Amino acid sequence: MNIQEKLEILADAAKYDASCASSGAKRGGNGEGIGHSDGMGICHSYTPDGRCVSLLKILLTNMCTYDCVFCVNRVSSDIRRARFTPEEVANLTIDFYKRNYIEGLFLSSGIIQSPDYTMEQLIAVAKQLRQVHKFGGYIHLKAIPGASQLLMEEAGLFADRLSANIELPTQGDLVQLAPEKKSAVIESTMAQIAVRKDEADEERKRSSLAPKFAAAGQSTQMIVGATPANDRQILSTATHLYGQYKLRRIYYTGFSPYPEADARLPLQAAPMMREHRLYQSDWLMRFYGFEASELTSEEQPSLSLAEDPKTTWARTHPEFFPVDVNQAPRESLLRVPGVGYRNVERILNIRKYHALLVEDLRKLHVRVKLALPYLIAVDHLPGPELPALLPAASQMDLFAPVSALTGSV
Amino acid sequence: MKHVLLEPDFEAWRAAARDALRSGYRPDELDLEDGTAPATLSLMLEPEDGATGTAYPKPHTSKAFLEAAQVVSVHRDSQRWNLLYRILYRLQTERDLLKLETDDDVAQLLRFEAQVRRDLHKMHAFVRFRKVLEPGNPAERPVVVDEPVAVAVEAEAHHLMLETPTPFGNLRTEIESCAPAEAPAEPECEHFIAWYQPDHRILPMAAPFFAERFAIMRWTILTPDASVSWDPVAKQLSFAPGLPRESAPAEDELETLWRSYYASIYNPARLNVSTMRSEMPVRYWKNLPEVQLLPTLITQSKTRVESMVSRQQAQPNAQPFVPDEHTIQALTASLPACKGCELYCHATQVVPGRGDRQAAMMLVGEQPGDQEDRRGEPFVGPAGAVLDRVLEEIGIPRAQLYVTNAVKHFKFIQRGKLRLHQNPRMSEIMACRPWLLAELDAVKPKVVLCLGASASKSLLGGTFALMKDHGKQLSTPFADRVFATIHPSAVLRARDEPNRIQLQTFLADDLARAWQASQA
Numbered sequence: 047m048n049i050q051e052k053l054e055i056l057a058d059a060a061k062y063d064a065s066c067a068s069s070g071a072k073r074g075g076n077g078e079g080i081g082h083s084d085g086m087g088i089c090h091s092y093t094p095d096g097r098c099v100s101l102l103k104i105l106l107t108n109m110c111t112y113d114c115v116f117c118v119n120r121v122s123s124d125i126r127r128a129r130f131t132p133e134e135v136a137n138l139t140i141d142f143y144k145r146n147y148i149e150g151l152f153l154s155s156g157i158i159q160s161p162d163y164t165m166e167q168l169i170a171v172a173k174q175l176r177q178v179h180k181f182g183g184y185i186h187l188k189a190i191p192g193a194s195q196l197l198m199e200e201a202g203l204f205a206d207r208l209s210a211n212i213e214l215p216t217q218g219d220l221v222q223l224a225p226e227k228k229s230a231v232i233e234s235t236m237a238q239i240a241v242r243k244d245e246a247d248e249e250r251k252r253s254s255l256a257p258k259f260a261a262a263g264q265s266t267q268m269i270v271g272a273t274p275a276n277d278r279q280i281l282s283t284a285t286h287l288y289g290q291y292k293l294r295r296i297y298y299t300g301f302s303p304y305p306e307a308d309a310r311l312p313l314q315a316a317p318m319m320r321e322h323r324l325y326q327s328d329w330l331m332r333f334y335g336f337e338a339s340e341l342t343s344e345e346q347p348s349l350s351l352a353e354d355p356k357t358t359w360a361r362t363h364p365e366f367f368p369v370d371v372n373q374a375p376r377e378s379l380l381r382v383p384g385v386g387y388r389n390v391e392r393i394l395n396i397r398k399y400h401a402l403l404v405e406d407l408r409k410l411h412v413r414v415k416l417a418l419p420y421l422i423a424v425d426h427l428p429g430p431e432l433p434a435l436l437p438a439a440s441q442m443d444l445f446a447p448v449s450a451l452t453g454s455v
Numbered sequence: 456m457k458h459v460l461l462e463p464d465f466e467a468w469r470a471a472a473r474d475a476l477r478s479g480y481r482p483d484e485l486d487l488e489d490g491t492a493p494a495t496l497s498l499m500l501e502p503e504d505g506a507t508g509t510a511y512p513k514p515h516t517s518k519a520f521l522e523a524a525q526v527v528s529v530h531r532d533s534q535r536w537n538l539l540y541r542i543l544y545r546l547q548t549e550r551d552l553l554k555l556e557t558d559d560d561v562a563q564l565l566r567f568e569a570q571v572r573r574d575l576h577k578m579h580a581f582v583r584f585r586k587v588l589e590p591g592n593p594a595e596r597p598v599v600v601d602e603p604v605a606v607a608v609e610a611e612a613h614h615l616m617l618e619t620p621t622p623f624g625n626l627r628t629e630i631e632s633c634a635p636a637e638a639p640a641e642p643e644c645e646h647f648i649a650w651y652q653p654d655h656r657i658l659p660m661a662a663p664f665f666a667e668r669f670a671i672m673r674w675t676i677l678t679p680d681a682s683v684s685w686d687p688v689a690k691q692l693s694f695a696p697g698l699p700r701e702s703a704p705a706e707d708e709l710e711t712l713w714r715s716y717y718a719s720i721y722n723p724a725r726l727n728v729s730t731m732r733s734e735m736p737v738r739y740w741k742n743l744p745e746v747q748l749l750p751t752l753i754t755q756s757k758t759r760v761e762s763m764v765s766r767q768q769a770q771p772n773a774q775p776f777v778p779d780e781h782t783i784q785a786l787t788a789s790l791p792a793c794k795g796c797e798l799y800c801h802a803t804q805v806v807p808g809r810g811d812r813q814a815a816m817m818l819v820g821e822q823p824g825d826q827e828d829r830r831g832e833p834f835v836g837p838a839g840a841v842l843d844r845v846l847e848e849i850g851i852p853r854a855q856l857y858v859t860n861a862v863k864h865f866k867f868i869q870r871g872k873l874r875l876h877q878n879p880r881m882s883e884i885m886a887c888r889p890w891l892l893a894e895l896d897a898v899k900p901k902v903v904l905c906l907g908a909s910a911s912k913s914l915l916g917g918t919f920a921l922m923k924d925h926g927k928q929l930s931t932p933f934a935d936r937v938f939a940t941i942h943p944s945a946v947l948r949a950r951d952e953p954n955r956i957q958l959q960t961f962l963a964d965d966l967a968r969a970w971q972a973s974q975a
């Protein structure tokens with residue numbers, strides 16, 4: 047099997063991991079090898095699914111001893127298998143990097159022999175890139191749940207980001223679909239990384255010579271729509287993970303059909319809009335001061351597909367509004383639909399000098415139509431009634447069967 | 456109105472703006488133009504007016520403005536110089552002007568700045584280098600020639616001497632002088648060249664990024680306005696005039712590999728072309744080797760997803776052929792009609808289970824072999840003989856067992872006259888599983904003993920590790936007590952006699968243990 051065939055198989059097997067960020071780690075050029083990282087992340091291309099290509103995202107091997115129903119690489123799947131050697135991966139990364147195709151490497155793997163063995167293989171690639179090629183680009187390694195603490199410590203020295211996937215929203219889901227995986231084991235790996243990173247950051251405060259550990263922190267991924275878990279459960283798991291392990295990002299991936307899928311899985315993709323609503327909620331929780339419990343309720347555990355979660359919250363909390371653009375504190379402004387957190391900062395800045403008119407908001411690209419019912423400006427007072435939920439206008443679908451497959455709404 | 460023609464350069468603007476402020480030109484009395492932009496006749500003929508605004512003998516400004524102005528100065532909009540002067544003039548009295556993002560001038564400044572920064576970011580992303588190793592064919596148009604620098608290596612000069620010891624010390628005589636060593640082969644030099652067309656004049660701003668990133672590579676970026684090269688030895692950037700697209704290499708050896716990566720990494724079930732086009736606008740496409748594939752990828756997505764779904768729906772499964780009545784009689788009657796997977800096409804006949812219909816112990820093998828396929832009975836070939844011998848040794852009457860297979864048809868490849876046994880695939884094992892479950896339901900044995908990995912996979916899941924977990928008693932939804940051991944054919948494949956005895960004992964022990972459990 048030549049490199050080309052291996053690359054096709056092992057990139058294809060890696061594409062279900064949504065993460066591709068290359069941001070968060072700043073690394074100057076070292077003068078001895080190629081590569082640096084400016085901390086912002088760069089998307090070098092975009093694929094027809096609208097996702098960015100930032101890193102060379104591949105598996106070291108798609109052979110796996112686990113039998114997770116939702117995974118294309120599970121042991122019982124009849125797909126073609128391949129395995130890269132660490133040298134092949136390192137050379138491919140360098141060759142692509144030299145032509146400015148990528149920001150670095152995102153390496154994952156099926157579990158072969160044992161979690162420890164697999165982790166050692168991943169580390170070998172990162173080590174070779176850093177030590178032999180003096181590679182200064184971005185490296186994201188999968189943390190294999192259940193691998194030993196020592197290996198995690200070593201991995202963090204070479205990788206900018208580590209990620210252990212939580213896979214499914216609840217332990218019950220895992221029992222159903224991923225018999226070999228346990229949330230407790232996955233979380234203990236996350237804890238190992240978080241603790242070691244805390245220590246390393248602490249050491250770096252005292253001495254700048256102390257080695258960096260996973261500068262871009264850790265992230266995880268959750269598959270949405272493969273099990274009946276609802277958005278309320280998903281968001282509460284997310285809150286728990288963000289709080290407990292200081293994750294930088296949680297990636298929500300709507301389940302989508304894949305080759306040789308198990309018959310127990312849904313035949314349809316989860317609606318992409320659901321994934322989008324989860325990301326919106328995630329942002330509301332991280333940057334806007336919302337609690338997971340505010341965004342859904344026991345009676346309504348799913349996020350609306352027709353309306354964004356912030357508007358839903360505003361509509362159901364008339365007592366909170368209207369908010370005066372020229373008086374209200376930051377926390378209140380953040381809760382107004384149609385006003386983003388950057389615009390909140392701008393509003394706070396500008397109102398020191400003059401009171402804001404609706405026209406000013408328009409210039410800031412506030413979504414005025416959405417926001418006006420909830421705010422007071424110098425020249426605007428909202429009516430007493432908050433807008434009711436409009437039935438979403440939906441266009442008849444020319445290609446109904448297609449959209450049923452792709453889940454596009 | 457005073458007109459000033461400027462070199463399109465930030466420092467030139469800065470000097471002109473400083474002079475204008477000192478003389479007190481109001482922004483509407485001054486027109487700053489690019490020296491390269493064609494001036495119209497009417498503008499040229501207007502008489503110059505004097506300055507009527509406030510003169511600022513000591514103009515001041517903030518660092519933030521200068522930084523923004525420097526970025527905006529490379530914007531292609533011809534009005535940028537006037538905008539910058541207007542803001543600079545206002546800054547003399549309105550110190551906090553830049554914080555008022557709703558001000559029209561400030562908004563315009565920020566818009567220009569954002570456009571340049573986005574252009575810069577896209578350039579960092581979309582430049583694609585192509586490698587050349589040798590100078591290309593000289594053509595009529597200017598081309599970049601990769602000329603290796605001749606490094607003068609001093610050959611180690613040496614010659615032969617004759618040394619004779621004498622009472623006065625060693626006497627040395629020259630014998631012959633040697634030719635200097637051959638000069639080492641000139642090293643082949645990699646040179647990475649890219650052609651790119653940015654929206655704004657950003658090359659000087661973009662170059663340091665590439666210099667830091669590709670510090671040890673010799674590279675050149677060509678744009679229509681200017682070009683820049685990096686010398687990795689001297690660590691120096693050098694700028695030169697712009698060059699057309701044809702001056703850059705047309706392809707790179709790695710592009711095929713890169714395209715196959717691009718085609719493999721996207722998910723056809725999530726087609727979202729509009730996002731792709733907004734992040735990667737069409738004007739950049741001409742520069743990206745991977746984009747060639749886009750039309751094919753997009754049109755194929757739908758068929759790829761449909762075939763994945765239909766394959767999932769059409770996974771081989773024997774369930775539709777299994778009768779509702781779970782008795783051995785009914786099952787044996789229905790089995791020959793099974794077309795649950797493709798194995799029926801090649802096998803002679805289906806091989807149903809056989810034995811005591813109320814057996815306390817059920818043995819599950821892998822699949823019929825050559826002999827079984829011809830005779831229609833399980834375990835009657837060489838492996839069956841091993842099984843019979845072991846059963847006899849430990850005193851288990853075969854008539855009291857129910858013996859069957861995880862897969863009911865023989866799978867083989869024809870080699871001449873031989874039909875070589877082939878392991879069933881996981882999908883075939885799973886397809887045949889409904890038959891096995893129906894048999895279990897009909898016989899309801901106390902103990903099930905799986906012989907070999909295929910049977911264990913069928914009943915205990917794909918990750919069951921036979922050698923690690925053999926002999927353990929496991930509980931499943933279909934039987935309370937399930938054991939697993941090696942397949943009797945393993946004994947036939949033993950390396951040597953001691954190994955054969957070892958394997959046979961292994962099998963006998965597990966059989967005896969399971970039998971005991973079934974009699975308890």
